[in-house]
Amino acid sequence: MSSVAQPLSDESVPSAAAVPDPPRQRDAERTRAEILDVATQEFADRGYAGARVDEIAAKTSTTKRMIYYYFGGKEQLYVAVLERAYKRIRSLEQQLDVEHLDPVQAVRELACLTFDHHEAHPEFIRLVSIENIHRAEHIARSEALSGLANPVLDVLGRILARGWDAGLFRDDVDALDVHQVISSFCVFRTANRHTWRVLFGRDMLDAERREHQRRMVGDLVVAHLTAR
Amino acid sequence: MSSVAQPLSDESVPSAAAVPDPPRQRDAERTRAEILDVATQEFADRGYAGARVDEIAAKTSTTKRMIYYYFGGKEQLYVAVLERAYKRIRSLEQQLDVEHLDPVQAVRELACLTFDHHEAHPEFIRLVSIENIHRAEHIARSEALSGLANPVLDVLGRILARGWDAGLFRDDVDALDVHQVISSFCVFRTANRHTWRVLFGRDMLDAERREHQRRMVGDLVVAHLTAR
Amino acid sequence: MSSVAQPLSDESVPSAAAVPDPPRQRDAERTRAEILDVATQEFADRGYAGARVDEIAAKTSTTKRMIYYYFGGKEQLYVAVLERAYKRIRSLEQQLDVEHLDPVQAVRELACLTFDHHEAHPEFIRLVSIENIHRAEHIARSEALSGLANPVLDVLGRILARGWDAGLFRDDVDALDVHQVISSFCVFRTANRHTWRVLFGRDMLDAERREHQRRMVGDLVVAHLTAR
């Protein structure tokens, strides 16, 4: 019901507010966006096979026919959902600004920003889990995604370079390794939240434990990089 | 694809050996086990909604009817798969033996063993991802699983206690925090392998990078625990 | 076997007339009605559990899928059949007109009309028998049916009132008692026709005995009401 992508979608919000409808023009774009919003929610919620085209259509203000009209089918809709989700995430990552900090502070800050970022977009984490179950076959085929630049890696690369120059960081790990460490921690909390809660009785996303966990990821990566 | 249950199933192997199978009237335990083997593979491969009862039956030497005879339905079969998978993993974890090492070595060894362990059971990691997509509703309802003890935590608890006593480890993280750090890294490599490969061009499970990654998880947790 | 709904369905007849049916896109009401016609026949013929959705669909010009599209499932279809059947019967009962007769004639006439009425709708009697086997659980849950007015009772109530005023009728039976007497006789002939025939060698619906039986129900209720 309530929009899934809201935290991400500055663009999709105005559809409700704003102008009194230019006769018939951006309707197409608006309809597409609405379908994508609902589909994102449904696919993230139930997986690709578990999501229902009927259900997606029903939660939309248009009809099932439009899904086929705009996207061609369930699979293409799913790919479109993935593409939009990845693009939004990447565009947010563009705004990272940690390069004014010293390398140690910068890497800690980057970890924390990634932490916040993933916590704000659980449905994106779920989509990624789902896509991994499918062995990433859809994003592999998507031209839009396979060529998508990765801002975090660039930022991280420059921080590491400065750290190495200053003799602060170990040099047997590269940017992708560090990104893996950060991502592992930040993704796992959300992706495996439910089984963890049942098996260990602790909710990794519990608000009370949030600060502790946030400090932990920073400590972790800094300790690792600066260990003698 | 690659045999799912083999690495785990000393018990299930004899089905291949022994007698040449009198046409009917095999035996209950063998039939059950065979269905579970195939179902584990199928559910891990395609998810709960994506797996097909017909397909599972077809890959079995018995019929679909037997799935309902022994398990009652698709969902119960899925739960039985989860239960067996968790029990096997737990039983392997029972065999952990790192307590003769000094705390730092012990925690590093534990991280490495967890690393090996998860790498050996990718289908288990997949099942866990899938169950998280379903918000762990099935294991939450399973009496067999919600009460399952967790050997790793006990072992880790004792190591930390020794480390604290010796003033070696920071004391603002508990056993579950440390387990989370280790699990995050070890699970993520397998769970997110495919999207990572497509997006970053690196296979986190690549054999050539294995030792590097294995050292990394040890370094990570030790550095974190011993950081001043 | 013999057309079920015909005697009742002025509305459903046009389906046979009109246009020669553009292949697809018939119209909703017609499709619904056709399914209900066939389902009425099948459920009356074989009972709820004995009727087959496949068989109903096969006797229809549409497909099984439409049954689920319009009704949701076998049980809801059965309820829809009951609802339509009861509504039709009630609507026919609305047309009763015996109040211009003196009370004795009126009650006899009412009995005879009920007799004719039930004889004309054997499939309705069968549906009622079937629903009683199910302890009326379906009509109990149907809002459409539990609130359905009962014209016969009103008519009967007014006749009895006149008879009591005139000192013609005994006053220790109420309208529902009288309706029970009439219904028992009229329903039993049809509902128990087959076992009666086998066990006693007499067909209670034999055309030759019809007038005799019709007079009997009138005599019965009049004699009862007017007995000193």
Place this chain on the structure above:
Amino acid sequence: MSSVAQPLSDESVPSAAAVPDPPRQRDAERTRAEILDVATQEFADRGYAGARVDEIAAKTSTTKRMIYYYFGGKEQLYVAVLERAYKRIRSLEQQLDVEHLDPVQAVRELACLTFDHHEAHPEFIRLVSIENIHRAEHIARSEALSGLANPVLDVLGRILARGWDAGLFRDDVDALDVHQVISSFCVFRTANRHTWRVLFGRDMLDAERREHQRRMVGDLVVAHLTAR
């Protein structure tokens, strides 16, 4: 759960009490009887198509195999249930003794006894309804049933003869007509109890209304027979 057939089965009760098991002898008879008891309950409860062989077996102390061993199949079991039920009813009817009364008293008494009789055996009424849904095809094929004498008819025939001789009864109805009147009323109360309750809000089997109804059937048949 609570035994259906109890009111009927003086013979089947001792199975639990009595002798300490003659090594293995009447076991066959006892097993047969137990199956029939459970099957009677199940068929009466759910109809022929609705009853489940598995369910019948499960409610038995033996296994499904025995149903096939003793009866051959579901249909034959159903026929056996009908045969036993009819035989028991007939045998109870043998005990009717109203011939010492004057014709009017006798016919009233007969009606009341029939009333009591049917009220005591609702599961028999249900079986008869069910068999009528199947157009009596099973009892028609049963040699045991098609030749079964009907004690009530004989008794009734003798009472009517006396009444005619005495000029008390109308002579345009025969014994079977009178039996039909009585049966209609007595069967209808039980057979159509549930729909009647839902549609008219009155339970025809309500204990408080029992005496009223019992008097009614007597009044009814006497008034009818003696009407001038």
Place this chain on the structure above:
DNA sequence: GATGAATGAGTATTCATTCAT
């Protein structure tokens, strides 16, 4: 006689997709 395992044909239901208007 008795038992649990096994079976195949059936049976209700669902789903992505398309058509006519």
Place this chain on the structure above:
DNA sequence: GATGAATGAATACTCATTCAT
């Protein structure tokens, strides 16, 4: 662009019955 009706292939599940021991 938009809509409700329609479809066929799948999909989960059930049932009476039989076999091996």
